[in-house]
Amino acid sequence: MPVERDIAMQSHTVDIRVRYQETDQMGVVYYANYLVWFEIARTEFFRALGLDYRGLEETRKIYLPVVEASCRYRSSIRYDDKVTLIVKLSSVKKARINFEYEVNCGGRLCATGMTEHTFVNSAGAPIPIPAEVRKVLSIAV
Amino acid sequence: MPVERDIAMQSHTVDIRVRYQETDQMGVVYYANYLVWFEIARTEFFRALGLDYRGLEETRKIYLPVVEASCRYRSSIRYDDKVTLIVKLSSVKKARINFEYEVNCGGRLCATGMTEHTFVNSAGAPIPIPAEVRKVLSIAV
Amino acid sequence: MPVERDIAMQSHTVDIRVRYQETDQMGVVYYANYLVWFEIARTEFFRALGLDYRGLEETRKIYLPVVEASCRYRSSIRYDDKVTLIVKLSSVKKARINFEYEVNCGGRLCATGMTEHTFVNSAGAPIPIPAEVRKVLSIAV
Amino acid sequence: MPVERDIAMQSHTVDIRVRYQETDQMGVVYYANYLVWFEIARTEFFRALGLDYRGLEETRKIYLPVVEASCRYRSSIRYDDKVTLIVKLSSVKKARINFEYEVNCGGRLCATGMTEHTFVNSAGAPIPIPAEVRKVLSIAV
Numbered sequence: 001m002p003v004e005r006d007i008a009m010q011s012h013t014v015d016i017r018v019r020y021q022e023t024d025q026m027g028v029v030y031y032a033n034y035l036v037w038f039e040i041a042r043t044e045f046f047r048a049l050g051l052d053y054r055g056l057e058e059t060r061k062i063y064l065p066v067v068e069a070s071c072r073y074r075s076s077i078r079y080d081d082k083v084t085l086i087v088k089l090s091s092v093k094k095a096r097i098n099f100e101y102e103v104n105c106g107g108r109l110c111a112t113g114m115t116e117h118t119f120v121n122s123a124g125a126p127i128p129i130p131a132e133v134r135k136v137l138s139i140a141v
Numbered sequence: 142m143p144v145e146r147d148i149a150m151q152s153h154t155v156d157i158r159v160r161y162q163e164t165d166q167m168g169v170v171y172y173a174n175y176l177v178w179f180e181i182a183r184t185e186f187f188r189a190l191g192l193d194y195r196g197l198e199e200t201r202k203i204y205l206p207v208v209e210a211s212c213r214y215r216s217s218i219r220y221d222d223k224v225t226l227i228v229k230l231s232s233v234k235k236a237r238i239n240f241e242y243e244v245n246c247g248g249r250l251c252a253t254g255m256t257e258h259t260f261v262n263s264a265g266a267p268i269p270i271p272a273e274v275r276k277v278l279s280i281a282v
Numbered sequence: 283m284p285v286e287r288d289i290a291m292q293s294h295t296v297d298i299r300v301r302y303q304e305t306d307q308m309g310v311v312y313y314a315n316y317l318v319w320f321e322i323a324r325t326e327f328f329r330a331l332g333l334d335y336r337g338l339e340e341t342r343k344i345y346l347p348v349v350e351a352s353c354r355y356r357s358s359i360r361y362d363d364k365v366t367l368i369v370k371l372s373s374v375k376k377a378r379i380n381f382e383y384e385v386n387c388g389g390r391l392c393a394t395g396m397t398e399h400t401f402v403n404s405a406g407a408p409i410p411i412p413a414e415v416r417k418v419l420s421i422a423v
Numbered sequence: 424m425p426v427e428r429d430i431a432m433q434s435h436t437v438d439i440r441v442r443y444q445e446t447d448q449m450g451v452v453y454y455a456n457y458l459v460w461f462e463i464a465r466t467e468f469f470r471a472l473g474l475d476y477r478g479l480e481e482t483r484k485i486y487l488p489v490v491e492a493s494c495r496y497r498s499s500i501r502y503d504d505k506v507t508l509i510v511k512l513s514s515v516k517k518a519r520i521n522f523e524y525e526v527n528c529g530g531r532l533c534a535t536g537m538t539e540h541t542f543v544n545s546a547g548a549p550i551p552i553p554a555e556v557r558k559v560l561s562i563a564v
Contacts, residue, residue, distance in 0.1 A: 017322075019318060019321065019322055020165055020166070020171070020321050020325065021165065021171055021173060021318045021321060023165050023166035024161055024162065024164050024165065024166070025161070025164035025165070025166065025167075025168045025169075025219075025220055025480075026166075026480075026486055026488065027166045028166075028488075030161070030162055031458060031488075031489040031492060032162060032455045032456070032458035032459050032462075033455070035454060035455035035458065036301060036303045036455050039301065039302050039303060039455075040299075040301055043302065043362065053362070054360075054361055054362040057361075057448075057449075063449055065449065065451075065454075065496070065499065066454040066496055067495070067496050067497075068493070068494070068495050068496065069454055069493065069494055069496075070491070070492065070493030070494070071491070071492050071493070072490070072491050073488070073489055073490050073491065073492075074490075076488070076547070078166075078336075079166055079336055080325065080335070080336040124499070158463075160459060160462065160463055161462050161466065162459045162462060166339075167339075167345055167347065169347075172317060172347075172348040172351060173314040173315070173317035173318050173321075174314070176313060176314035176317065177314050177442060177444045180314075180442065180443050180444060181440075181442055184443065184503065194503070195501075195502055195503040198307075198308075198502075204308055206308065206310075206313075206355070206358070207313040207355055208354070208355050208356075209352070209353070209354050209355065210313055210352065210353050210355075211350070211351065211352030211353070212350070212351055212352070213349070213350050214347070214348055214349050214350065214351075215349075217347070217406070219477075220477055221466065221476070221477040265358070302447055302448070302453070303447065303453055303455060305447050305448035306443055306444065306446050306447065306448070307443070307446035307447070307448065307449075307450045307451075307501075307502055308448075309448045310448075312443070312444055314444065360448075361448055
C-alpha cells in the first residue's frame, strides 16, 4: 500500500502584473522573483480550495516551509507584462506535498517550476499533514 | 527640562557591495532598496555600540518598528558599486529614536535619509526606551 | 506667474494582496515594501489616465526616477491582508511631479507617503515634462 | 571528443550577514533569497578569477541569464546569522556553464543549490562562451 500516490492535476490560475521592482538591469524579471510568484500561486490555490493558509499559521501554528524549489527559465518576462501563473498539486505524501508551476506570458510558456513542502509545528518539528488539510487537498486529487 | 535633546553626531560606517538583484531596468538601484541599506546600517551601528539587536528581539521581546522613513536621491548607484553607508543617531526622545543616513559611492554623496523608530513589546504596545538601550545610546551622545 | 500650481486631488485606487515575501520576522510588512506599493499605484494611475509608462520608457526613452520618497507608518499590515492604495497627483512643476499616497487596510489608514520625480532622457539628463505627459496629467488636475 | 567535460571543483567562499529584510514572518530567511545569495557568490567568484562581470555587461554587452535554478533547503537560517556561501563551477559546455552552491551557517550545511547559465548578446541571442571568459574559467578547471 503506497504512502505516496499520484493525484489528478487539478490546477488553479492566478494573474499578476509585473512590478518595476521585479526587474533587474538586464531589463527582465530577476530570476529569484519567480519563486515569489510560486508562493502567490500557492496561497491563492489554497484559498480556492477553501483553505486559509494565513489562518493555518495564526490559529493552528502549522507552517509549510519549502524544502526544495526549482525553476526552469525558457523565455524572459518584462515590466508591466501580464503573467498567468498555473499551479498544480503534483503529489501528496505522508508529510510532504509537491506543487508544479507554469508561468505564462503573452501566450507563451515562459517558465516551469516545482516546490516541495513539509508541515512543521511552531517549534519547527515535522508533523504529518493535518487531517483538515489532507481533506481539502483530496478535493484537488 | 526638555524630554528631547540633541545628541552629538557620533556615526558608524558600513561598506556594502550592490547586488544585481538590487538593480531595476533603469540600470540603477531600485529606490526602495535604500531603506534596506538603512536597516543594515542600523544593525551594524547597534553592534558597534555593543547592542545586539537580534538578542533584543529574541530575549527581551523588544522591537523597533519604523514609524517614519524618508530618502532624498541625489545621484544614482549601479550594480557592483561599492557603497559606504554612514548612520548617525540624530535624536533620542522618551520613546523614540531617530537616525540619519548618508549613502556615498565613488566619492560622491548619492543619497541622504532618516528613520524614526518607536520601541514596542511583543504585543505591539509602545514602551519607553529600555534602560539598557538608553545606556548604550548615551555612548553615542 | 508661478511655475508650480496646486492641482485638484484626483486620485486612483488600486487593491493588492500582501505577499508572504513582503513580511519580515516582526510578522508584519517590511517597511521598504511600502515604496514598492507606491510604484504599483503610480503605474496603475498612469494607465488609468491613458498613459503607458512602459511605452514611455521603451519608445520615447523617457524615465521618471524618484528624487525623494517618504512614508509615515501608522498601523502595521500583515500577510494576506487586502490593501487599498490611493494615489493622488499632488503637484506638477516645470520638470517635476509629486504624488501622495494612502495605504488603507481593514478600514484603517495604515500609512501615508509621497514621492517626487524628475523626467530624464536615456542619458540621465533632466528634461522638461514631455507635452504628451503634461497633457495627460492635466486630466488629473 | 566530448563538448562537455567535468571540471575540477575549484571553489570560492563568500561571507554575508543576513538582513532583516531577508526574513519572513516564519522568522527565517525567505526561500527566494537563497537565489539572491547564489548571485552574490557568482559575482565574487568571477571577481576572484579576475573576471569583471559588470564590465562584461557594460563593455562587451555579454550577459549570463539563468536558464535553470534549484535549491534544497535543509536547515533554516535567521536574521543576523553569518552565512558562508561556497560556489563551485561544476561544468562548462559549449554555450552553458553550471554552478553549484553550498550555504553554510553555524557550522552546518543549511542548503545546496545549482544554477545553469547561457551566454547571450544584447539582443538576447545565445552566443558561445567568449574566449576571454573561457580562458578565465579554465583557471577554475
